[in-house]
């Protein structure tokens with residue numbers, strides 16, 4: 151099977167790593183990729199947002215499967231263009247990807263499907279904004295309706311800041327604050343059958359102790375020893391299957407990866423958000439634990455034959471990933487700094503710990519930073535404490551001027567807190 155992966159972050163590196171280990175995959179391409187993905191896949195340049203260009207590339211490569219990683223190409227209709235060219239694609243249509251592309255659309259689907267989520271108002275005028283902020287009170291949760299690369303959501307006790315963010319958006323969703331630990335649960339679906347993966351937890355804030363600004367995600371771990379063992383069954387029944395059924399009923403079936411961002415509140419599990427693709431950095435830890443070869447799973451979803459897939463097999467191991475971000479991330483990240491220590495990790499720590507590249511590019515013989523999140527250092531171990539120790543040992547070998555990382559990824563969970 152020839153597989154083409156679209157994207158070039160740590161999530162795509164994790165996908166390509168798993169696909170490269172799958173004996174069913176005879177050729178693996180990634181477009182545009184990054185310096186690390188080049189070790190496991192053949193890179194091709196492409197504008198990932200240009201559906202026609204991606205479809206042409208897939209045809210040229212005689213790809214049997216295209217996997218679209220990030221949300222922006224999905225919302226732009228790249229999966230539709232590839233499908234129209236007659237090539238199986240893992241990733242939803244533009245219409246179904248509105249589940250991530252519009253928070254208001256997601257709320258509408260959840261209401262219709264009876265999926266538990268925060269109460270909310272969709273506001274387009276200053277009066278509506280003031281009414282909604284007043285109705286819910288602090289802490290205020292204000293979400294830009296559209297895609298904002300992790301920067302659209304403001305959660306604050308400061309009324310003026312909440313109001314300012316709301317007024318800067320064309321259309322905004324203002325909602326009830328949900329208190330409780332967050333869980334990311336992914337499911338693979340072909341629009342009918344839903345196959346849940348293992349839950350993970352992401353660390354969204356930039357600094358230790360969940361301080362600092364929201365980011366794309368600074369680290370993750372799986373499994374969640376503190377979670378109710380019935381969580382996955384419960385979310386399947388209350389959230390994932392009803393959402394997939396509702397989108398099919400509307401004539402816009404969702405096939406690909408349905409990502410439920412959940413809050414485990416005192417009053418039950420609630421959906422914080424949906425995404426229409428694998429999460430980053432959670433994918434790094436979830437795929438590290440998946441034993442079933444990945445290509446067949448994704449192809450079955452793309453072909454609408456997930457009901458024929460045998461149950462997924464998981465490792466007993468735990469996995470932890472720690473994101474190394476550039477100087478000044480998330481505000482105005484500095485790029486172009488050389489990264490050292492990658493070969494030491496490869497020589498000393500693999501296969502237990504390895505480096506997945508996010509924003510990197512090759513300049514001659516060196517790899518340099520090329521984005522806000524630069525590397526995702528991933529490790530597996532017999533439990534979270536061991537996986538964590540291995541991940542941080544590898545992190546310590548990496549040298550990137552001005553870089554930052556959290557030191558408390560999975561710390562509480564590893565200590566049984």
Ligand code: AMP
Nearest residue numbers: 268291303305325326327328354422423
């Ligand atoms: P989102 O982009 O919707 O995932 O939001 C980013 C982050 O904001 C989430 O991971 C939560 O930490 C926080 N957040 C979003 N919605 C809520 C909410 N209703 N209550 C509390 N925190 C929220």
Ligand code: GLY
Nearest residue numbers: 352367429430431
């Ligand atoms: N880890 C958060 C996201 O992928 O949106």
